[in-house]
Amino acid sequence: MKALSVAKKDFRDAAQSRALWALVGVFVVLLLITTYGYSEFPELFGPLDEATFEGLIFFTSSITSLFIPVAAIIVCFKSLAGERELGSIKILLSLPLTRTDALGGKLLGRAGVLSAAVLVGLVIALGFGAALVGSVAVVPLLLFVALSVGFAAVYVNIMVSLSALSATTSRAITYALGFFVAFELAWDVVPLAVVYVANGFSLPEQIPEWTFLVSQFSPSTAYFTSVIALLPDAATDVGVTVGGGGPGEVDPTAADPFYVTPEAGFVFLAFWLVVPVVLGYRRFVSVDL
């Protein structure tokens, strides 16, 4: 239970990060502008002529899927590496607690901070959106907010674990940005590049179906896919599909039922929730500080 004490202290500390709240400010402003754009000109963003609350949710999710990873990097990259680099971890670990408590406390504390930031941003933006659209779909709203908080926890786990692997903050930010570039920016290209090379430096007429599954492995794509899995009817109405990107980018080729099962998103999110922490934990409990 010492982890909870660490989490509380860590929340107090990290919640005072100016960089985080500046980013939340940018996030909210961006959401307000785009929400206004969507509610005024829905035909630009999807097949429906009329803005719906469900459409707004999908629209918002394409922004949170970028905001949450970036905010997680800012909130978490220093979490353990910074304490090691500066030496505050010596105060922490001189107290009667274990390294497991310290890591667990960091995960809980930072997840709390990022969840709070996500909640603040979503409440303001979706509240504003609901007022513009003139309706609220309560169940989809709650499911979406819960999933977004869960996605924030997933990204906190990834980033705190990378920080646990690092002795310095410069190493930690390198890992964090490297992860972001590899799994968020470049990930869509990787399977296609493999196919391209394997096919003798040309793209086959039919893209192999496994590439769709691989592309959903990226955490933010898994999150987006999970939103579709939670709100399948709304997804159909709004015209978003798995592997097809956001609203308005309907991809009729992405149709195979096995490879495009939206539930795969949950499996991948569970992977990202657990595996990085196991690796970070094993290193952190054995390393010389």
Add this chain to the structure above:
Amino acid sequence: MPAIDISNLTKHFGDVVALDGLDLTVEEGEIFGFLGPNGAGKSTAIDIMLDFTRPTSGNVAVLGHDVQREGLAVRKRIGVLPDAYHVYDRLTGRQHLEFAAEVKETDEDPAAILERVGIADAADRKAGGYSKGMKQRLVLGIALLGDPDLLVLDEPSTGLDPNGAKEIRDIIREENERGTTVFFSSHVMEQVEAVCDRVAIINRGDLVAVDTVDGLRSATERGETLHLQVADTSPSVVEAVGEVAGVETVAVEDGRLRVTLGDRSKFDVMEAVDEIVAVEDFSVSTTSLGDLFIHYTNEEQEVRA
């Protein structure tokens, strides 16, 4: 049961040998000084006691618990002022102590501790704005919380002015009178000399001496040093002075001869030196632990008589 029992402790960092088979026992109830130049291995030994670093070989038991296997049991009973620590800049002094009290499961009032270490006025300011000395007091306060059986203080007077250093010494004595064993490392000889029952001197990862301050003094020198302002400090003079009866060591220091004495009268020695080279002025000092420290860790600078 000893408070600290270090046996055959070795730690390598790559090619660097930080500790080389260190053996040391600290008894319960004593104030023990752990002395050595920078890089001697003091902090490495303390880091292993706290399980921040794992030894290459050897064992450390603190209050009867193995520090690696039962680290939590150890940390429940000790208070620590670590070396090269950093406070949580965005938390206040009071928040630091509230957190520590929660983790240590003590009901002790953070305000009383803040009062005791002399930063009650700054309790609700963020610790990032504290001076070095205030941070040192804050972390000492964290160490004192929960009435530990052993205090481990790594360079406790760093960043403190002479008054602050004296206050720390007073706190160390008070704690010791309440039955707390105190283990502290320092390269500030006066701190160690003033409060310690026993002192260990380590150099290059190994113990070179362990004794009471008086014991160390009598084991090496008779305790008095002559500082002689002379006309000529050339090597031939130094050599000649070294052969005077009663002179144990001679060195040139700040343009003067620094002569440590055996069991002869200092007037006899001074007259004998005056015959070799004219003595223009002189002063006498009692050997400080600092001299002993230099003696043990830097012998090659001395010209042995």
